[in-house]
Amino acid sequence: MRLRNPTKTLAIGSFAFWLFFFVLVPNVMVAVVSLLSRDESSFVSLPFSLESYLRLSDPLYLMVFIKSLNMALVTTLVCLLAGYPFAYILARLPGRFRRVLVLLVILPFWTNSLIRTYAVALILRTNGPLNWFLVDLAGLRDTPLDLLYTGTAVVAGSVYVFLPFMILPLYAVLERMDPAYVEAGRDLGAGWLDVFFRITVPLSMPGILAGCLLVFLPALGLFYIPDVLGGARDLFIGNFIKNQFLDARDWPFGAAGSVVLTGLMGVLLLIYYRGMRRLGEKVL
Amino acid sequence: MGKILLKRAVLFSVYAFLYIPIVVLVVLSFNQAKFSTRWDGFSLVWYARLINNSLLMEAALNSVLVAVSSSTIATLLGGLGAFSLYRYQFTAKRAYYGALYVLMISPDVVMGISLLALFSALRMPLGFGTLLLAHITLSLPFVTVVVYSRLSGFSPNVIEAARDLGASESRALRLVVLPLAAPAVLAAWLLSFTLSLDDVIISFFVTGPAFEILPLRIYSMVRLGVKPDVNALCTVMFTLSLALVFISQLLLKEERI
Numbered sequence: 001m002r003l004r005n006p007t008k009t010l011a012i013g014s015f016a017f018w019l020f021f022f023v024l025v026p027n028v029m030v031a032v033v034s035l036l037s038r039d040e041s042s043f044v045s046l047p048f049s050l051e052s053y054l055r056l057s058d059p060l061y062l063m064v065f066i067k068s069l070n071m072a073l074v075t076t077l078v079c080l081l082a083g084y085p086f087a088y089i090l091a092r093l094p095g096r097f098r099r100v101l102v103l104l105v106i107l108p109f110w111t112n113s114l115i116r117t118y119a120v121a122l123i124l125r126t127n128g129p130l131n132w133f134l135v136d137l138a139g140l141r142d143t144p145l146d147l148l149y150t151g152t153a154v155v156a157g158s159v160y161v162f163l164p165f166m167i168l169p170l171y172a173v174l175e176r177m178d179p180a181y182v183e184a185g186r187d188l189g190a191g192w193l194d195v196f197f198r199i200t201v202p203l204s205m206p207g208i209l210a211g212c213l214l215v216f217l218p219a220l221g222l223f224y225i226p227d228v229l230g231g232a233r234d235l236f237i238g239n240f241i242k243n244q245f246l247d248a249r250d251w252p253f254g255a256a257g258s259v260v261l262t263g264l265m266g267v268l269l270l271i272y273y274r275g276m277r278r279l280g281e282k283v284l
Numbered sequence: 285m286g287k288i289l290l291k292r293a294v295l296f297s298v299y300a301f302l303y304i305p306i307v308v309l310v311v312l313s314f315n316q317a318k319f320s321t322r323w324d325g326f327s328l329v330w331y332a333r334l335i336n337n338s339l340l341m342e343a344a345l346n347s348v349l350v351a352v353s354s355s356t357i358a359t360l361l362g363g364l365g366a367f368s369l370y371r372y373q374f375t376a377k378r379a380y381y382g383a384l385y386v387l388m389i390s391p392d393v394v395m396g397i398s399l400l401a402l403f404s405a406l407r408m409p410l411g412f413g414t415l416l417l418a419h420i421t422l423s424l425p426f427v428t429v430v431v432y433s434r435l436s437g438f439s440p441n442v443i444e445a446a447r448d449l450g451a452s453e454s455r456a457l458r459l460v461v462l463p464l465a466a467p468a469v470l471a472a473w474l475l476s477f478t479l480s481l482d483d484v485i486i487s488f489f490v491t492g493p494a495f496e497i498l499p500l501r502i503y504s505m506v507r508l509g510v511k512p513d514v515n516a517l518c519t520v521m522f523t524l525s526l527a528l529v530f531i532s533q534l535l536l537k538e539e540r541i
Contacts, residue, residue, distance in 0.1 A: 007453035008372055015365035015428075019383050022421045026398035033401055086298045089291045101295075103533060108302060110475065110529040112482035114499065115518040118506045119305035122312065122515070129308050163302065214389065221391025223485050228506055238393045245397050245489070255401070258394050265390065 034255035052256035061240070065260070068237040072219035075158040079166035079215045080208065082159070087170035088200075091177075102171065105164050113161045117228045120157045124148045124229070149231035157229040158219050165214040173207030205279055213272045217265055237261050306522065313515035330516035340501060340517070347481055347498040350412065354419035355476035361420065362427025363469055367461060369428070370435040371443065384425040395422065396489035403490060410492035418490040422483060423476030430475060430536070434468030435461070471532035478525040
């Protein structure tokens, strides 16, 4: 039998096959594993049980989730507060110069974030450049700051790694925004704060939503940033999942953590989707 | 006047924040001193040590091998995917899009363990093969989006014209679409190369001790703390991905930003 359009079949088929076999199937498998029991020799075995999920509700593990959510939230807020004014100013710059500056924001995204995390550790350590600046050069402090291996360092590292994800969607929206709206508001006698909160912010809402999503989601699954900058003192969801899979060898427990993480993300995506719809933006 | 100054200060501080750590890393990699961050004179000693470290060189070779093969296959598959999204109407097209975006933002840890579960269920030994499959999956959505955004700038009538003139579908794809999309295809290849070369988390789950790659070596070194030869290695990696991304951005320049 000859196919009517072999190219079409091949193009759609190969791609769909890959997504099915290497994305859908593995994720369904993780969900199934989370419902199985632990087994020493083959990782998992029957019978089905909800035990892994019940164990997750232990306050010890609930704290892991709460801490991760908290860390992701703080990171997102700091990125928004730092990224918004930056994106706003960037969007109002003259053309040629602006393109180079935008490229400078994009570049870090494609470079190794582990290396950038390491660079932050280099800066923050007790006898590192930051303390050299604070103590020796500027004389702002008598003793060096012990920043490395603290929660602050983890936030600083996360902001460092995720800031471009916040800036780019904000920039995309602000650049499109017609400055006439702001001018009209000013002409009609509104103060700049009023104009900002009642014109600029609502108009840039799609960018704010997208930026927050793009920072919050990956920040929720942090993995090596706490390792390198927090000294692995605090446990986050990402580390928890890794430990269960590779160290404790308790696959159902780790899989349950992963399913909950995926579920959390699903809820966030849904909120994002509904929010964008309400703003009249097309998603997908 | 004050307003302009304030604006410049905001711009400057964000760029300083983004780039000072990297500059410090690069500078310290040329520092002779072993323990301190004080400048002790220019030296290439740490780079020489990298080249003489045969384990590291082997890992680097493995990394390049995986990166070249995975980005080639990912570009092929993702290119076909982008072409189907651009050219054809079919059922579940929205699901297709959805899967791509979910894949792009889903945490690497989740992708890592799900692939590990798949490979161990299939009893595949962890090594080059599993790493290759994982990296293709990782790069696929990025390739598709890059190629698709280039294709969507062209009128579909171009293909229809070729078809009307008697070209078969595959001939139209080869002789019309491919040349049009060529810069984006090349850019996508370079981007998936850097993605593969930089990935730590997914590789962490899907490779075994028999097949070590560079990012994982870096990860184990970095966890032990700050050392000058790590600085040198990180500088090399960083420069490499920067160069690749820069070239790919140049290739995409006409249509983007």
